Amino acid sequence: MEAPKGKLISIGGSEDKGTGMDPSFIQKEQLVFFEFGILKRILSEMRGVDSVIEVITTASQIPEEVGENYVQSFGKLGCKNVGVMHIKNREDALNVEYIERVRKADGVMFTGGNQLRLSMIFGGTEILELITDRYQNENFVIAGTSAGAMGMSNTMIYHGSSTHALLKGEVKITTGLAFIKDVIIDSHFVTRGRFGRLSQAVASNPACIGIGLSEDTGVVIKEGNKMEAIGSGLILIFDGHNIRHSNIADLKDGSPISIENLIVHVMAKGNFYYLKERKFYAGVKETEQPSPTLPKGGSTNAQARN
Numbered sequence: 217m218e219a220p221k222g223k224l225i226s227i228g229g230s231e232d233k234g235t236g237m238d239p240s241f242i243q244k245e246q247l248v249f250f251e252f253g254i255l256k257r258i259l260s261e262m263r264g265v266d267s268v269i270e271v272i273t274t275a276s277q278i279p280e281e282v283g284e285n286y287v288q289s290f291g292k293l294g295c296k297n298v299g300v301m302h303i304k305n306r307e308d309a310l311n312v313e314y315i316e317r318v319r320k321a322d323g324v325m326f327t328g329g330n331q332l333r334l335s336m337i338f339g340g341t342e343i344l345e346l347i348t349d350r351y352q353n354e355n356f357v358i359a360g361t362s363a364g365a366m367g368m369s370n371t372m373i374y375h376g377s378s379t380h381a382l383l384k385g386e387v388k389i390t391t392g393l394a395f396i397k398d399v400i401i402d403s404h405f406v407t408r409g410r411f412g413r414l415s416q417a418v419a420s421n422p423a424c425i426g427i428g429l430s431e432d433t434g435v436v437i438k439e440g441n442k443m444e445a446i447g448s449g450l451i452l453i454f455d456g457h458n459i460r461h462s463n464i465a466d467l468k469d470g471s472p473i474s475i476e477n478l479i480v481h482v483m484a485k486g487n488f489y490y491l492k493e494r495k496f497y498a499g500v501k502e503t504e505q506p507s508p509t510l511p512k513g514g515s516t517n518a519q520a521r522n
Contacts, residue, residue, distance in 0.1 A: 219439040219440050220351055220352045220353075220439065221351075221352065221354055222350065222352065222353075222355060223358070223436060223437065224357075224359075224360075224368055224396060224437040225254075225257070225357060225359040225435070225437075226360055226429060227254055227359065227362070227364075227403075227429065227434035228362070228365065228428075228432070228433045228434060228449070228451075229328055229362035229365075229404045229429075229431050229432075253432075253446070253447060254432065254447050255289055256293060259290070261323075261357050262357050264295075265294035266295075267297060267322040267323065268299075268321045269290060269295065269299070269324070270298075270317055270321045270323075270324045270325070271286045271287070271298060271324075271325045272301045272325065272326050272327065273300060273303070273327050274302075274303045274304065274327075274329070274333055275326065275331060275333050275334055275363040275367070276327045276329035279300075279327075282329075283300035283327070284300070286298065286327070287300060299317055299321075301314050301317070303338075304337075305337060308337075309337055309341045309343050309344075310341065315342060315343050318343060318346050319346065322356070323356055323357030323359060324347060324357075324358055324359070325360065325361075326359070326363070326364025326367065327360075328361050328364055329362070329364075331363035331372060331373075331374055331392070332375075332390070334363065334364070334367040334393060335374075335390060335391060335392055338393060339393075347395075348395060361403075361434075363403070366392070366402065366403055368392060368393055368395045368401060369399045369424075370392055370397045370398075371389060371391070371398075371399070371400050371417075372389065372390055372393075373389055373400060373402055373414075374388050375388035376388060376410075376413045376417075377413075378409040378412065378413060381410070381416055382416060382473055383469075383470050383473070384467040384468070384469050384473055385469030386470075387416045387417050389417060396437065398423055398424050398425065399424055400414065400417045400424045400426045400427070401429065402417070402427070403429050404429075405429050405430050406431070406450060407431055410428060411428070411452070414426040414428050415478060416464070416473060418454045418455075418478065419478065420464055421456070422456035422459050422462075423456075423457070424456070425453060425455055425491055426452075426453065426454030426455075426456070427454075428451065428452035428454070430449030430451065431449060432447050433445070433446070433447035433448060433450065433451060434447050440491075441490055441492050442490055442491075443488065443489045443490070443491060444486075444488050445484055445485050445486065449484075450484055451482070451483040451487075452480060452481070453481040453483060453489055453496070454478060454479070454480055455480075456478055456479075457479075458477050459476065459477055459478055460476045460477045461475070461477075462474065462476070486499055487499065
């Protein structure tokens, strides 16, 4: 299959929306932030302030409030072509109006909430097929935050507490929206202590690269491979390809797992990671490709990105 022409922008949750500059704004459901870095980047990967964006609130329990917040936030950046789709069930997903709006958009933004709602409501629908087709064949942007980020991959975590995550069976996995394969994305990673959760997910699916996104932090994935870190926090990469030992297959549920040689990289803004080659770069030029002489899983301090 050819590399997708579109871009994925996965955000770890609580992305800056600029509302923090208003001292009268009362914090609710983590809607208070101070800068616009990630939302600006979403616009720049589309057509700037002239972009047509559809915000999909399916995962959220407060869709009207969340949708309006994004309309206002993108509006402060100068983008006025922001629609909101309150797709609350599979019947809504069949709405011809929503399908036509996706056809005309430069990209979509999946909000946070419950990622299982995304797979249950969109799975097998025409609107999901359209979003996937446009991502594969056009310069179409799919952005998602928190649950919206986690739902992008074909292997998706939908449940797992941080405190018991290293006990077998505590991490629940299902099929996501499958815009990208062989990755597992987790959000709110540092704040909610999800190291164990993603470790178990990768140990159970070692062909996948685990991507742990901190809040107000994200990745831009181009060609389904080249991943750039953006935002203010850290991103942890879990590479299970070289695991030499894991006891997870032989344990009873509730037993502690052990893993040997799980490789972890820590990324910050401006770092790059190539998913297929499994290589970390401190910085690369936009046109530079990974060196074929490096071993898989290796790293380098390549020339800083211009």
